[in-house]
Amino acid sequence: xxxxxxxxxxxxxxxxxxxxxxxxxxxxxxxxxxxxxxxxxxxxxxxxxxxxxxxxxxxxxxxxxxxxxxxxxxxxxxxxxxxxxxxxxxxxxxxxxxxxxxxxxxxxxxxxxxxxxxxxxxxxxxxxxxxxxxxxxxxxxxxxxxxxxxxxxx
Amino acid sequence: xxxxxxxxxxxxxxxxxxxxxxxxxxxxxxxxxxxxxxxxxxxxxxxxxxxxxxxxxxxxxxxxxxxxxxxxxxxxxxxxxxxxxxxxxxxxxxxxxxxxxxxxxxxxxxxxxxxxxxxxxxxxxxxxxxxxxxxxxxxxxxxxxxxxxxxxxxxxxxxxxxxxxxxxxxxxxxxxxxxxxxxxxxxxxxxxxxxxxxxxxxxxxxxxxxxxxxxxxxxxxxxxxxxxxxxxxxxxxxxxxxxxxxxxxxxxxxxxxxxxxxxxxxxxxxxxxxxxxxxxxxxxxxxxxxxxxxxxxxxxxxxxxxxxxxxxxxxxxxxxxxxxxxxxxxxxxxxxxxxxxxxxxxx
Numbered sequence: 254x255x256x257x258x259x260x261x262x263x264x265x266x267x268x269x270x271x272x273x274x275x276x277x278x279x280x281x282x283x284x285x286x287x288x289x290x291x292x293x294x295x296x297x298x299x300x301x302x303x304x305x306x307x308x309x310x311x312x313x314x315x316x317x318x319x320x321x322x323x324x325x326x327x328x329x330x331x332x333x334x335x336x337x338x339x340x341x342x343x344x345x346x347x348x349x350x351x352x353x354x355x356x357x358x359x360x361x362x363x364x365x366x367x368x369x370x371x372x373x374x375x376x377x378x379x380x381x382x383x384x385x386x387x388x389x390x391x392x393x394x395x396x397x398x399x400x401x402x403x404x405x406x407x
Numbered sequence: 408x409x410x411x412x413x414x415x416x417x418x419x420x421x422x423x424x425x426x427x428x429x430x431x432x433x434x435x436x437x438x439x440x441x442x443x444x445x446x447x448x449x450x451x452x453x454x455x456x457x458x459x460x461x462x463x464x465x466x467x468x469x470x471x472x473x474x475x476x477x478x479x480x481x482x483x484x485x486x487x488x489x490x491x492x493x494x495x496x497x498x499x500x501x502x503x504x505x506x507x508x509x510x511x512x513x514x515x516x517x518x519x520x521x522x523x524x525x526x527x528x529x530x531x532x533x534x535x536x537x538x539x540x541x542x543x544x545x546x547x548x549x550x551x552x553x554x555x556x557x558x559x560x561x562x563x564x565x566x567x568x569x570x571x572x573x574x575x576x577x578x579x580x581x582x583x584x585x586x587x588x589x590x591x592x593x594x595x596x597x598x599x600x601x602x603x604x605x606x607x608x609x610x611x612x613x614x615x616x617x618x619x620x621x622x623x624x625x626x627x628x629x630x631x632x633x634x635x636x637x638x639x640x641x642x643x644x645x646x647x648x649x650x651x652x653x654x655x656x657x658x659x660x661x662x663x664x665x666x667x668x669x670x671x672x673x674x675x676x677x678x679x680x681x682x683x684x685x686x687x688x689x690x691x692x693x694x695x696x697x698x699x700x701x702x703x704x705x706x707x708x709x710x711x712x713x714x715x716x717x718x719x720x721x722x723x724x725x726x727x728x729x730x731x732x733x734x735x736x737x738x739x740x741x742x743x744x745x746x747x748x749x750x751x752x753x754x
Contacts, residue, residue: 273730280715287447287714296449 307379312362314380315355317395321374324348328366328375334359337366349401357383357391421514425503433656434465436702440656440709447713472652475645480543483642487541492643492650495534498527499657506664507582509674509693510684520581521569524665528565528620531654532558535622535629538651539639550638553720554629557619560727561626565616567735571609571742572669575602581665585673593679596672601749605742610670612735614707617662619723621655624712628720663704664697671700 298305307313329337336359340351367376385391408416438453442460445452457463479488505520507513517523532554539551575597576584588596598606619626630638640651667673674693682689718726 273734283714284710287710290449291443291446291710293446293449295446295451297451299451299454 307381309379311379311381312364312377314357314378314383314393315366315395316376316378317353317397318372318374319350319353319395319397321372322348322353323372324350325371327369327371331365331369333363333365334361336360344401347401350396350399352399353395355393355395357393358388421504422500425500425514429500429503429653429657429660432660432698433653434469436656436659436705437465437468437652438462439702439706440712443706443709444713447710469649472649473646475648477647478642478644480642482543484541484543487537488642489647491534491538491541492647494537495531495654496650498530498534499654499661502527502658502661505581506661507585507668507673508697509690510586512690512694513582516580516582519579521573521579521665521669524661525562525566525569528658528661529558529562531658534654535639538643539629542639542642544642546635546637547639547641550629550631550635550641553631554622554639556720557626557628557723557727560724561616561619561731564612564727564731564735565620567732567739568609568612568616569665569669570739571602571605572597574739574742574746575600575605581668581673585668585675588672589675589679592681593672593675593677596675597670602742602745605738605745606670608741609735609738610666612731612738613666613670614704615726616731616735617666618708618711619727621658621662621708623655623659623708625715625718626723627712627717628723631717633717659705659708660701663701663708666704667697667700671704673697673700 324339324341324343326339329335329339336356337354338356339353341353342349342351362377364377383391383393438461441464442452444450451460453461453464455461455464456467479485502524504514505517505523507516535554536551539547539549539554542548572584573579576587578584578587588600591599597603598610600606618624622629628638630640632638635641640648643651674697676692676696679689679693682692
């Protein structure tokens with residue numbers, strides 16, 4: 254069964270000179286607009302020379318406050334992709350650090366490692382740029398010193 | 408030195424000068440196009456190469472293009488594929504021969520200069536069709552067919568819209584027409600002359616037809632990046648591609664130069680009558696005035712490109728056949744009667 258054809262809108266009437274004038278009008282309008290835009294200040298940023306302002310909540314490269322860390326391993330357990338590896342030996346209250354690495358090839362910057370930290374010593378900073386030609390460079394060492402502290406923290 | 412050797416020597420010198428100018432001008436135009444596009448879109452365009460606003464970007468690009476691999480598809484028509492860029496490049500260069508850059512600074516003052524430019528511009532179209540047909544690529548064939556369909560719709564208005572200035576100056580030679588606009592302290596340009604209304608009617612027609620002739624947006628259907636990959640030059644790489652690129656910008660400059668020479672006084676600038684004819688200062692200023700006028704028109708072409716969206720092929724045909732052709736015929740008639748009236752008044 255043939256469907257009933259919907260009623261058609263009456264075709265727009267073309268007026269030769271009117272069409273020419275409206276074309277000139279609309280083109281002139283557009284050209285004026287682009288000419289105005291030409292003199293505006295660019296909104297882009299000259300990136301490597303000019304760095305963007307990063308919000309404090311940004312989830313960037315991790316920062317570890319090694320003085321506070323108690324080697325509880327909660328961040329490594331929380332990590333869904335198991336990219337945090339840590340190794341240390343306890344000497345009573347002192348912790349002798351062997352390793353604390355984060356593999357940024359796996360890390361998806363979900364911030365789940367930051368929430369369980371009891372000492373709030375493991376946070377994500379605002380640094381975002383990490384470029385290398387070698388895969389091994391992305392296994393990032395977060396320790397600032399290894400082994401036992403050489404001197405008491407002030 | 409025998410006569411024939413002198414001719415050959417002059418031809419070689421002219422070729423080197425024209426080609427050097429063309430290459431530098433094209434490099435500058437490409438850089439300018441990218442800057443104009445950037446600023447219109449609130450960007451900045453190239454900024455790195457060379458330091459100040461990426462001025463060396465085009466040089467870097469051309470070196471990269473020269474070192475690219477030259478590819479020809481197995482199914483391609485090798486002869487057509489190889490001849491096409493050469494043909495396009497040769498015609499684009501040949502058009503520079505009749506451009507009057509400054510008093511006496513013209514490779515050949517052809518009596519039919521305007522006619523020669525029109526003829527060579529049409530040969531460029533053949534090169535484009537050859538390239539598209541020989542590429543063994545359906546997008547290229549589409550581009551070539553579009554060019555073939557488009558060519559008839561704008562060639563007639565382009566030729567007709569050039570008639571009013573030719574009627575006014577009674578010559579096809581660009582240099583003679585330019586010299587005729589030297590009056591009023593170098594300001595008796597066609598657009599300000601006694602035939603000014605006709606000039607202002609015919610110039611937009613010429614400009615639109617020239618845009619179509621150069622395959623510039625909004626008439627860039629043969630290459631239509633968003634529809635046909637790159638149209639007729641999809642399969643071209645390296646130096647062959649750069650020939651098409653050079654041709655586009657060279658043709659833009661030629662059309663700008665024809666517009667400048669016939670409508671905007673060519674090398675004439677205000678105060679040209681104060682300088683001694685033939686002096687070095689006059690020559691240099693005249694050259695500067697001519698190139699500046701042509702580049703100003705090239706800038707308008709870029710401005711149009713980044714403003715107006717691409718037309719459909721049927722819209723191009725409608726514009727060409729239904730509007731530009733009758734209007735340019737009407738303008739030719741008006742010009743004829745106007746010149747007749749001017750003669751009656753003067754006699």
